[in-house]
Structures are given as structure tokens and as C-alpha cells.
Amino acid sequence: MSYLIRNVSVLIVPESGECRVDEGRDIHVQDDRIAAITPTGTPFRAAPTASSAAPTPSASPGASPGGADGEVIDGTGLVAVPGLVNSHTHSPMVMMRGAAEDLSIEDWFNQRIWPMEVNLTPERVRVGARLACAEMLLAGVTTFVDHYFHADQIAAAAVESGIRADLAPTFFSSAGAEAVDAAIATARDLRTVGPRVTASLGPHATYTVGDDDLRRTAEIARAEGFRIHLHAAETDDQTQSSVDRLGVTPVQVLERTGVLDAGALIAHGCGIRDADLRILGQYADRVTVASCPKVYLKLAMGTVTPIKGLQSVGIRIGIGTDGAAVHNTLDVWEALRMVALTQKQREQDAEWMNVSDTLRLATRGGAAAAGLADQVGALEPGRQADIALVDLFGPHCRPIHDPRAALVYSVRSSDVVTVLVAGEVVVRDRRLTTLDLGEVLAEANDLAHTLVDLSRGGAVQHYAP
Amino acid sequence: MSYLIRNVSVLIVPESGECRVDEGRDIHVQDDRIAAITPTGTPFRAAPTASSAAPTPSASPGASPGGADGEVIDGTGLVAVPGLVNSHTHSPMVMMRGAAEDLSIEDWFNQRIWPMEVNLTPERVRVGARLACAEMLLAGVTTFVDHYFHADQIAAAAVESGIRADLAPTFFSSAGAEAVDAAIATARDLRTVGPRVTASLGPHATYTVGDDDLRRTAEIARAEGFRIHLHAAETDDQTQSSVDRLGVTPVQVLERTGVLDAGALIAHGCGIRDADLRILGQYADRVTVASCPKVYLKLAMGTVTPIKGLQSVGIRIGIGTDGAAVHNTLDVWEALRMVALTQKQREQDAEWMNVSDTLRLATRGGAAAAGLADQVGALEPGRQADIALVDLFGPHCRPIHDPRAALVYSVRSSDVVTVLVAGEVVVRDRRLTTLDLGEVLAEANDLAHTLVDLSRGGAVQHYAP
Numbered sequence: 001m002s003y004l005i006r007n008v009s010v011l012i013v014p015e016s017g018e019c020r021v022d023e024g025r026d027i028h029v030q031d032d033r034i035a036a037i038t039p040t041g042t043p044f045r046a047a048p049t050a051s052s053a054a055p056t057p058s059a060s061p062g063a064s065p066g067g068a069d070g071e072v073i074d075g076t077g078l079v080a081v082p083g084l085v086n087s088h089t090h091s092p093m094v095m096m097r098g099a100a101e102d103l104s105i106e107d108w109f110n111q112r113i114w115p116m117e118v119n120l121t122p123e124r125v126r127v128g129a130r131l132a133c134a135e136m137l138l139a140g141v142t143t144f145v146d147h148y149f150h151a152d153q154i155a156a157a158a159v160e161s162g163i164r165a166d167l168a169p170t171f172f173s174s175a176g177a178e179a180v181d182a183a184i185a186t187a188r189d190l191r192t193v194g195p196r197v198t199a200s201l202g203p204h205a206t207y208t209v210g211d212d213d214l215r216r217t218a219e220i221a222r223a224e225g226f227r228i229h230l231h232a233a234e235t236d237d238q239t240q241s242s243v244d245r246l247g248v249t250p251v252q253v254l255e256r257t258g259v260l261d262a263g264a265l266i267a268h269g270c271g272i273r274d275a276d277l278r279i280l281g282q283y284a285d286r287v288t289v290a291s292c293p294k295v296y297l298k299l300a301m302g303t304v305t306p307i308k309g310l311q312s313v314g315i316r317i318g319i320g321t322d323g324a325a326v327h328n329t330l331d332v333w334e335a336l337r338m339v340a341l342t343q344k345q346r347e348q349d350a351e352w353m354n355v356s357d358t359l360r361l362a363t364r365g366g367a368a369a370a371g372l373a374d375q376v377g378a379l380e381p382g383r384q385a386d387i388a389l390v391d392l393f394g395p396h397c398r399p400i401h402d403p404r405a406a407l408v409y410s411v412r413s414s415d416v417v418t419v420l421v422a423g424e425v426v427v428r429d430r431r432l433t434t435l436d437l438g439e440v441l442a443e444a445n446d447l448a449h450t451l452v453d454l455s456r457g458g459a460v461q462h463y464a465p
Numbered sequence: 466m467s468y469l470i471r472n473v474s475v476l477i478v479p480e481s482g483e484c485r486v487d488e489g490r491d492i493h494v495q496d497d498r499i500a501a502i503t504p505t506g507t508p509f510r511a512a513p514t515a516s517s518a519a520p521t522p523s524a525s526p527g528a529s530p531g532g533a534d535g536e537v538i539d540g541t542g543l544v545a546v547p548g549l550v551n552s553h554t555h556s557p558m559v560m561m562r563g564a565a566e567d568l569s570i571e572d573w574f575n576q577r578i579w580p581m582e583v584n585l586t587p588e589r590v591r592v593g594a595r596l597a598c599a600e601m602l603l604a605g606v607t608t609f610v611d612h613y614f615h616a617d618q619i620a621a622a623a624v625e626s627g628i629r630a631d632l633a634p635t636f637f638s639s640a641g642a643e644a645v646d647a648a649i650a651t652a653r654d655l656r657t658v659g660p661r662v663t664a665s666l667g668p669h670a671t672y673t674v675g676d677d678d679l680r681r682t683a684e685i686a687r688a689e690g691f692r693i694h695l696h697a698a699e700t701d702d703q704t705q706s707s708v709d710r711l712g713v714t715p716v717q718v719l720e721r722t723g724v725l726d727a728g729a730l731i732a733h734g735c736g737i738r739d740a741d742l743r744i745l746g747q748y749a750d751r752v753t754v755a756s757c758p759k760v761y762l763k764l765a766m767g768t769v770t771p772i773k774g775l776q777s778v779g780i781r782i783g784i785g786t787d788g789a790a791v792h793n794t795l796d797v798w799e800a801l802r803m804v805a806l807t808q809k810q811r812e813q814d815a816e817w818m819n820v821s822d823t824l825r826l827a828t829r830g831g832a833a834a835a836g837l838a839d840q841v842g843a844l845e846p847g848r849q850a851d852i853a854l855v856d857l858f859g860p861h862c863r864p865i866h867d868p869r870a871a872l873v874y875s876v877r878s879s880d881v882v883t884v885l886v887a888g889e890v891v892v893r894d895r896r897l898t899t900l901d902l903g904e905v906l907a908e909a910n911d912l913a914h915t916l917v918d919l920s921r922g923g924a925v926q927h928y929a930p
Contacts, residue, residue, distance in 0.1 A: 096866070097864065098866040101820055101867060101870045102815065102819040104814075134860045139861070294806060296810075298809060298874075299809075300810060302813055327874075328870065328874035329874070331861060338806075340763075341803075344762055345761075349765055350569045350573075350765040352765075354566070395596055396795070398562070398596065398906050399562065399909050399913030400563065401562065409563070409793035410793045410794050412878065412879055413861065414877055414879035440860070444863055445863060445865075448864030
């Protein structure tokens, strides 16, 4: 299938420096990739010459200007942005949205979430993941990087919805060797699910998975080409506790167990210390960090990811929502705005984490966090056609002095009109083409009470980092 | 005109304690007020008895169940919330949205905003205010508390749109006695504009208006029954500068000039110190503070409003957006979420600023900040019928374990469906009834470039607090 997205503005996110918005462009999509981005009306397949770069006024509106282009999507008045990447989430936790409010991190884990998670079943995870995929696609999120149980069910939901996903089956050492083996086996199985699904290994955290299991995970990752997605140094308290108990920081644990060497996505890292940066810098080609600041504020964690320090040693940063049991949405627009705001606050520098850098983290940074740095995260010929078309005509965006600023500080997920993943239209005119949203919501509503039932007692884990 | 909002869930915001959502209610609106809130189907005007509190299943859908009720608005599946109050803004600054990004507070004022404001004309202010009113109404904001130039034009836009407004004509001492007199005269004139417009006196700030002018403002306010709306102690730097230059804090300036005694709305107050709280507590019956935290983070101001301390001495707090030249939206849903998040962070306490308290600030707190504590801010018989009907059926809100949490942490402005102000339907099915949005946007787009033109040189003021 081919598409011509005609007469659209295009957000160009370079690897460094200022982003820009090019107006009056045609995006030519062939199969799963962006074939070309040309001045609007330029016949595609014509040999590119200086003269063919000029608009062709004779191209009639509504008709495909070139035989190689398929269906025309009118982009007039819209901005095409690289599909956003949710760099760290637990997608099925949408089922617990709003069920654990105004709690300390300890109570959130020990009184609510981990006791609730004894209720997980494949069906409930699948229903939650379908809802999560629906929410994300409608908001222009085309890739999510997930860490959860029953990841095969999440993969099925992802495939059904058309979203791209990197899935890490979660495990705790406390669940025993068989559970660890099963999670790793699931990761292996996920590799054959489909072209938009990749797998990572998912030890939960440095404080819930022992060094032996981390070492074994790292060995398998190296041998089989997996990346490792895990929580580490989520808060400074965790880091201090690690130093007190083990004599080393969580980052040092990751180094000594070979996790950094294998390649890792570290979720949160708010407790990463200056002394850790030198270590991380040695693995900057294969280690990324995901920042989800709404969560850090909501749980009063005391700090946010030290992005400036991490970037200073070459670490690439993605933006995530974490699970909706604490973030309440899977809205990466909201998350990227929170990154900009909290990073300015953290560094006491209003010029820091500017509009261009923020957009870069949500796109190219997320692509790196997903292990897809060369595939997604930018609108460039040859990359996957993961594209969100955004309407900046709402009164909350107007007038437009700077469309990049509108994307960071004004836009809402509901401004996303049309979304493509791998060249497939998955959202058209604000409606999912792949899922029946009414059915998805009804299923989620029907099962929601089963997830938050605490009557069974027990917990999948205890938070005592 | 009368309305029956039938079969709606109603957010009840008590003066203290937990909010709740009552399902299956009818809101009976007569003229500009809420006449009654009853279990759905209860005939209105019937003497309330124990038995009439039960639903009347025989009431046919779509028809008015009582002769006293007018048009029926189907509230099925919606939550009625008190219209939100934007407790501090400069509404026409939507015209500069996105034109001053990634700047320190000094550069934001001195390089951009105050030089841009030499371009203000009555027409440009009116066009901006119309856009602002459109944005706010569509988002369920039914009252805004404004501080700007050409306030007569803002009043005209407010009246045209149907929104409720408290307007403070801004003045600087540097503009001379005539400008001060003119602003105060405008405030007097605003009192006759209409029932939904009230006026306050608007000295800009303690650092831009001298003590003599503040004293005179306070005297006029006391004599004529005005409140005073001004900026004070916006940052701790401002407070320290005041102490260094004058030997007193901005709050002490407000006390010694009689501003606190006259009754004041203090914008921001991030630099309010513990020693100021004792002073403020003496005026808690007439002094309120508006908090706009997105702005504090974006300008890297280093701290946020000390709400916990202020509430401990009885000060009521409203939530605002400040102007869109820094906040980028006039979205009070966004602002209230930022209050919850940043207050938890400030106090290092995830249990603080809980969902109920946050909703209370955005409604009852805002009503107090607007000088309308007994008129708006809650859905209760006898109060003004300022009501927003919100759709919590979006995938970003589902499933609903706690609708209050959804209102604070999941909802978007685009979930607002229908809005009434003073019993008038001003937004119906997400469309303005009072303004032609296309025309409003076109006018704003046409004039936008004139506002950001720096070619004239000069500035309305210089920031050196």
C-alpha cells in the first residue's frame, strides 16, 4: 500500500540543533517506509532535478500526482511529526488507572499495586493492553517500550492494533528460577510475533532481581542479541539504600553484572549520581535512560532524571509515561511537556531543555530507547513511516508564532488527527481503524473491578529497596 | 430560560474534606441559578419528601419531567463540575503565544514581552480577549480573573462570549499619574458593564508601583469597595531584592500600604516567606493567592507558591494560568494538575494536595480569588449556574476507579462537552454558541504579527525588581 500525504507541514528533527517545520510538503509513503518528502505537487518517481523541486501548480487537488503514489491523505493545515515513542510503560496497568491515588511510593507499591497484581491473568492483561494501544495510537504514539507480565498477550494486542512495540517480560528473582526462565522464554517467542514487535529482557529492578539473575540475563542478552530493560536508581533513596546495603550504587550493580555491557534501557534513573556518569559514559553506545517526570512529582520522589548530566556523557534519553496506575494517562505529549518543565526547574535554567531538544527526546531519543534508532524517530526517506498528523488550529494553539512551541506547550493528544505506523493508517480522522474502541472500552470496564480486588491477599513483591 | 440537565453525575466539592461524585442526578437551572439538584426523574417543584427522592422510572427520556423545567440537556454519561475559575491571567496575551520561549524571566520581560506590549491597541486587545474567552469556555472555564491593559475591551469580549470575568486594569507608576488615574477610572466604568463582569484595581506589582500609588489604590479600594489584584513576591529573588533595597518583604509592603487591609488577590507569591505568613493570616478573610505553577517551572523560578503554609494561616488559594505568552494555554485542567504535582514535590509528600483538595482549589478557591466565594465554585442550589459537563468516556480516562482522580490526572480540556455560565448555554456539544470560532481565529491570526513586532523600540516597563 502507498500513501501520499499531500501539502502537509513537516517537523524536521535533526540529530542536534534546532528543529524546524517545513511547510507545503508531500510525504510519499511506500509500503512500510517513507519514500520521499518533496515540495508539494512534485511528481514522485521523477528523477530529482533542481527544477522538479519547485511546486507543480497544475497538480489538481484530491488527485494523486504520480502513478507511484496511492491514496491521497490531505495534510492541509496539519503538521506531520514523527510518531511519538513511549519509552517506558507498563501498558496493561491502564486497568488500575485512578485506583492508587495520593500515596507514598511505599504505600503505592505495598498497599495497592503489588497486592493488586496477584489478580493478573492473560485475559485481563490482554484487555488492558488493547485499551492502552488504543489510547496511545489515538494520541499519536506509534511505538511503546513495555515492561510487564504476560507479555505475549501485550504482543497480541499490539499486533491487532498495529502499534509498534518493544516488549520486556517482567520477572522478579523472588518468583523463582522457573519464573525467570519463563520470562526469558517469552522474550524469545516474542521475536517471531511480527515485524513491529521486538523483545527485550525484563528483570524488574536492581532491588528485586539478584546479581546472579542479572548476570545470567546479561549473558543471554549478549549471546542472543537482546537488550535489557529494567528499573534502576529510581530515587535517590534507592541509591543510598544500595550503597548502604551493598557498598555500590545501582549503576555499579548494572556494571558489575554485565547489564550495561549487554546494552540496557534504564527506567527513571532519578537517583543516578555524578559518580555514576563516568561509568555510564563508557556504555553510551548501548545504554539509554527513560524519563517519566509526572510520576516523580506525583510520588514525591524528590528529584527527576539528571538528563543534563547523562547527556554530557553521551547517554541518549527517551520520554515515557510509566504505567497509568501512577501516570493516569499514556499521553506522551503530556510527558514531554513535563520533561521540559521539570528539567528547566531542576537545572534552574529556563534556557535549558528547549523546545527543539524536548521534541528530539520524544522522537529520536525514544527511538534509541526502543532499540530502533535507525528505523523510527524522524521523518526521513528510508525510515519507517510512523507519522502523526497534528491539527494546530485549535484555539489553544492559535495564533502560531512558533509551531514547535505549540507542539511542546499547547497541543493536546486530541489534536492528533491521523496516524500511520509502518505505512499503515491506524487512526483516521481521530478514529481507530484497527480496533473497535467501544468494544475495547466495554471489555476494560467489565473487567476493571477484578484487577483492584484485594480480597485474595498476598502480593507479587514487596517494596523494600 | 430554564434547563434541566438530566441524569448527570455531579461533582460535589464540600468546603473541606473529600469530594464525591453523585450519580444519577438532575440539575434544575432557573434563570441564572441552580434551583435544585435532585435524584434523576424527581419532579421539580414537588415538595421534597422522602419518597420523592427516589427516581421516577416513568419519566420518559427526552421529555421534561416538570412544567417548571425548560429545555432538557441529556447528562447521561457526563460529569457536571463547577465551572473552573482561572484565578490569574492576562487573557489578551494569547496573541503572543509561543513568541517568547526558553528565556530567563529577565529576558522574557525585557527582551520580549514588555517591548512587545508597546504594540497594544484597543483592537488588538479585544481580538486577543475574544480568542482567550473562546479557549477558556471550550475548556470549561466559566470565570477568569484578569489583569491587563485596555480592560474595557476585555470586558466587551467577555460580555459577547458570555463568560464571567473579574477585570483589573493594569497600571505601572512609571506611566505617570494620568495613567494610574485612567486605569482606576476604567475599573469604575467596568462596574456597569453587566452582571457577569466585576472589577478590581490593578497595580502591576510591588516592584513596579510605588508605595504612594499603592496607598492611594488601597484607599480607593476601601472607599469604593474594590479588591486589589496584583503581582507580589513572584520569586524568592524578588523578595530578597525587596529586603535588600527596602528592608521589608513584598508582603510587608502590601501591609504597610494598606493593600492587605483593603483586600487583595496576590498573584504567584512563590517568594512568600514563613515570616510573611503571620502577617497574611491577619487578613485571611480578604486576601487570596493565585498559583500558576506551569509558569514557575517554565521560567525556572526555583520554587512554587507555598500553598501549605498559606493554608495553615487560613489563606484561600485559587489556580491560574497566568498569560499564554508564558503558559501557552489558558487550560485550567492543565494548571490544576500542575498544582497537585508540584505541591506534592514541594512538600516531599505524595499524600499532600490530594485529589479532593486540588479540585477544591480550582473551584471554590478560584471563586474566592474572583471575589465570588458565595456565588460560584460549587454546584449547590442558589448558586450561579456555572457548570461544565465533562465526558469521562475517552480511552485516556477508562476504566474509572475514581472519577475525581480522572478529573485531576486524566481529563483533557477537549473532554468538556457543554458549558453553562449564569444559566446560559455558552458551549453545546463542544461548540461555542456565542462566538463564531472561525472568525475569532481568523482575526487573531491576521493581527498576530503586529503584537510581536519589535521594530518600534521601547518597552512598557523594565524588569529590575
